[in-house]
Amino acid sequence: xxxxxxxxxxxxxxxxxxxxxxxxxxxxxxxxxxxxxxxxxxxxxxxxxxxxxxxxxxxxxxxxxxxxxxxxxxxxxxxxxxxxxxxxxxxxxxxxxxxxxxxxxxxxxxxxxxxxxxxxxxxxxxxxxxxxxxxxxxxxxxxxxxxxxxxxxxxxxxxxxxxxxxxxxxxxxxxxxxxxxxxxxxxxxxxxxxxxxxxxxxxxxxxxxxxxxxxxxxxxxxxxxxxxxxxxxxxxxxxxxxxxxxxxxxxxxxxxxxxxxxxxxxxxxxxxxxxxxxxxxxxxxxxxxxxxxxxxxxxxxxxxxxxxxxxxxxxxxxxxxxxxxxxxxx
DNA sequence: ATCCAGGGAATCG
DNA sequence: CGATTCCATGGA
Numbered sequence: 001x002x003x004x005x006x007x008x009x010x011x012x013x014x015x016x017x018x019x020x021x022x023x024x025x026x027x028x029x030x031x032x033x034x035x036x037x038x039x040x041x042x043x044x045x046x047x048x049x050x051x052x053x054x055x056x057x058x059x060x061x062x063x064x065x066x067x068x069x070x071x072x073x074x075x076x077x078x079x080x081x082x083x084x085x086x087x088x089x090x091x092x093x094x095x096x097x098x099x100x101x102x103x104x105x106x107x108x109x110x111x112x113x114x115x116x117x118x119x120x121x122x123x124x125x126x127x128x129x130x131x132x133x134x135x136x137x138x139x140x141x142x143x144x145x146x147x148x149x150x151x152x153x154x155x156x157x158x159x160x161x162x163x164x165x166x167x168x169x170x171x172x173x174x175x176x177x178x179x180x181x182x183x184x185x186x187x188x189x190x191x192x193x194x195x196x197x198x199x200x201x202x203x204x205x206x207x208x209x210x211x212x213x214x215x216x217x218x219x220x221x222x223x224x225x226x227x228x229x230x231x232x233x234x235x236x237x238x239x240x241x242x243x244x245x246x247x248x249x250x251x252x253x254x255x256x257x258x259x260x261x262x263x264x265x266x267x268x269x270x271x272x273x274x275x276x277x278x279x280x281x282x283x284x285x286x287x288x289x290x291x292x293x294x295x296x297x298x299x300x301x302x303x304x305x306x307x308x309x310x311x312x313x314x315x316x317x318x319x320x321x322x323x324x325x326x327x328x329x330x
Numbered sequence: 331a332t333c334c335a336g337g338g339a340a341t342c343g
Numbered sequence: 344c345g346a347t348t349c350c351a352t353g354g355a
Contacts, residue, residue: 169351171355173353214352214353239355
């Protein structure tokens with residue numbers, strides 16, 4: 001695949017016509033390896049294909065383990081240090097970080113652009129997000145520096161909906177076990193990890209099926225969510241287009257979804273980055289940081305949203321993961 | 331053994 | 344209203 005200067009010109013020209021905000025430059029590096037340097041705002045993504053794998057130069061604000069283990073997603077298998085198998089977006093991804101590179105195994109450029117770039121939120125400038133948050137309150141600096149590789153994933157709505165219904169009053173390790181069990185029994189089989197089933201498959205499994213996967217009293221909540229989902233009452237496109245308050249209200253119409261779970265679903269799958277989920281950890285952490293006494297979760301949620309504004313979700317996630325890792329307030 | 335988990339619904343006062 | 348209790352289940 002020789003690239004002549006004329007081809008380069010044509011390629012750049014079409015790309016620029018496609019999206020004036022994206023500026024593509026093509027370079028040639030070592031042995032015909034095509035390097036694409038993509039600039040999105042202040043973000044530079046240097047990326048190329050090698051042996052069928054897609055590779056990006058590891059970004060400053062992206063650590064795979066932190067992004068996956070921070071409690072926002074539950075459907076992955078750790079193979080090694082910074083080496084994971086992820087089941088998401090009706091796909092399985094083997095991804096690793098080594099020597100300053102992020103490797104998307106067996107992935108082509110098109111799939112990266114269409115699926116994973118957005119999933120890992122790679123278009124977003126986390127350097128800027130962090131500096132604005134620290135400007136709002138420099139007490140966030142410690143948590144942000146410690147968890148600097150966390151990115152908020154753009155996860156698929158239905159799996160996130162069910163996963164966070166399962167999450168209520170449950171430890172993260174068990175949430176993962178139940179998600180894996182539901183996928184294993186009722187989803188499509190994959191290599192090393194299974195796919196999460198759709199609403200139809202879960203409805204066919206029924207409440208008892210969910211109980212068999214150890215969902216306990218949450219089984220009936222899962223069924224209610226699936227019924228509303230297939231009835232079109234929980235439309236992903238509508239919820240994505242809706243503003244934060246609308247989306248949360250619609251989500252709360254499901255039995256078993258209260259404020260915390262609705263905020264998690266809105267934050268992790270509906271692009272509502274001003275959401276502020278308050279769970280037991282955030283309660284402890286915020287009480288230790290700001291209130292210095294027992295405080296109702298409703299008050300903490302209001303306080304967080306007012307303090308961090310449009311970036312509440314990011315602040316929440318840095319604080320949650322940091323506080324939980326250090327056992328703050330416990 | 332006992333407490334508690336990325337909470338929320340049902341019930342009570 | 345706000346406060347309490349119950350819910351399944353197993354990790355720590």
